[in-house]
Amino acid sequence: MNKPISEACLRNQGPIAAALKERLPNAARLLEIGSGTGQHAVFCARELPHITWQPSDLAQNHDGIKLWVTEAALSNVLEPLVLDVDQAWPSMKVDHVFTANTVHYIADESVVNMLAGISCLIDKDGLFMMYGPVNINGEFTSEGNAHLDEWLKACVNPLAGIKDLADIERMAKDQDLVLIDNLAMPANNRLLIFQKQSLN
């Protein structure tokens, strides 16, 4: 098996790592949800050597992630964990959570499960950083995003689709995660930064 390669990751990994670097100055444990190919894990861990990066995804993606992790041989990337946001979560604590291009890929109900799981894993002031497309006031922010939404509903899951920023913000707040930053990223994507407000 060859390493899986996402062209989109090759384009967005630099800007994502640069934004994470600014917000994560201290040594910390970070869980990535929906690591996909594993490219963000390896690229970001190389750029942020003080972060211990824990990739995770559905079991079906682990072979590919492991190929990237093994080849990179970085001491700060761990072997992937099985994490399906709709199933029981691994019992662990981390300082921060990152996810890219997952929220539009799953149903609203799964986003609620994701946010609830994250809120239990991190402590007060921990960050949840979410990269991907969002709608504003119910409108797509580009034609490309409108096509992506159509494709997701037709080919991935009829309940999937790009979520409205206000809805994500509300669902996060219900789980004690408050939006503290909203950064424009290339190709009409955003990096939303949420912070956990209270002690578990």
Ligand SMILES: C[S@@+](CC[C@H](N)C(=O)[O-])C[C@H]1O[C@@H](n2cnc3c(N)ncnc32)[C@H](O)[C@@H]1O
């Ligand atoms: C569009 S891919 C994004 C992959 C990678 N983060 C990236 O940016 O290239 C969506 C990812 O979400 C994962 N995913 C889908 N449903 C999930 C679930 N219920 N729990 C956890 N991850 C899920 C998929 O396996 C896939 O890796």
